[in-house]
Amino acid sequence: MxxxxxxxxxxxxxxxxxxxxxxxxxxxxxxxELKAMPYSAELAALYQQLLHAQVIVVVSPTAVDVGMRYLQASQIELSALNQVQWIAVGQATARSLQRYGITATVPDIENSEGMLQLPVLQHLHLQHVAFWRGRGGRQFMMDALQQRGVNILNFVLYQRQCxxxxxxxxxxxxxxxxxxxxxxxxxxxxxxxxxxxxxxxxxxxxxxxxxxxxxxxxxxxxxxxxxxxxxxxxxxxxxxxxxxxxxxxxxxxx
CATH class of the missing domain: 3.40.50.10090 (Rossmann fold)
Incomplete structure (x- = not known):
């Protein structure tokens, strides 16, 4: 074997x-392999909108590392996001967030389908969800939320390649x-x-x-x-x- x-x-x-x-x-x-995208004016503008997010979906430990680094570059204190509920795709990502003092919700099945079943994403008044992700990732999940009228803040933080x-x-x-x-x-x-x-x-x-x-x-x-x-x-x-x-x-x- x-x-x-x-x-x-x-x-x-x-x-x-x-x-x-x-x-x-x-x-x-x-x-x-995952490589960080450069910090850009587009990302800087997205970070300013992050203050309105109700949920942040974080899809990997790399997304945590790059996302937090660029949060600091945007001069936004983590305490300004106290209203946010965090979702981690899996336990490794949740552990990465825990290093920043963040307790994240983790689905039983560690993928997009599992996350979509979480109660926090079933809320009728959900309006703004941010994704910290890699290029090309989680499109199925974002599309499913957009079809329910949710506004997506799409943070492409790294690229994935063989x-x-x-x-x-x-x-x-x-x-x-x-x-x-x-x-x-x-x-x-x-x-x-x-x-x-x-x-x-x-x-x-x-x-x-x-x-x-x-x-x-x-x-x-x-x-x-x-x-x-x-x-x-x-x-x-x-x-x-x-x-x-x-x-x-x-x-x-x-």
Missing amino acids: LLLNTRPIERAQALTQILEHDQIDVIELPLL PAQTMTQFQQLSPRLLTMTQPIFVCISSEASWLNWVKLCQNTPEILSKCQYLTLGQRLTQLLLQQQIPAVQQLESLDPESIRNFLLKQKGTA
């Missing part, structure tokens, strides 16, 4: 360590993946990471079809199934312990 740990490099280590402890073969192959090193690493790894007879699991945590994986496999479609995919949430699972990917297992959380338990169960039945 092999797991390709595709989480961004700063978030991959906890999963790798817990799996290696159980003698599960792991290769870190990050499909996304690391150049991953492309080189994949080329070196491909012969091994092509000849492996043991199961190969690939963690897919977002549509962006899936699209990068498909691009990596464009010259070796055999790898794309032979792998088994661990997908976060129902929407991502359906996306892969619609593309005729045969082996898809839905995750409800990216918690390393839950992924470990799933893989140990698979290992036991192999």
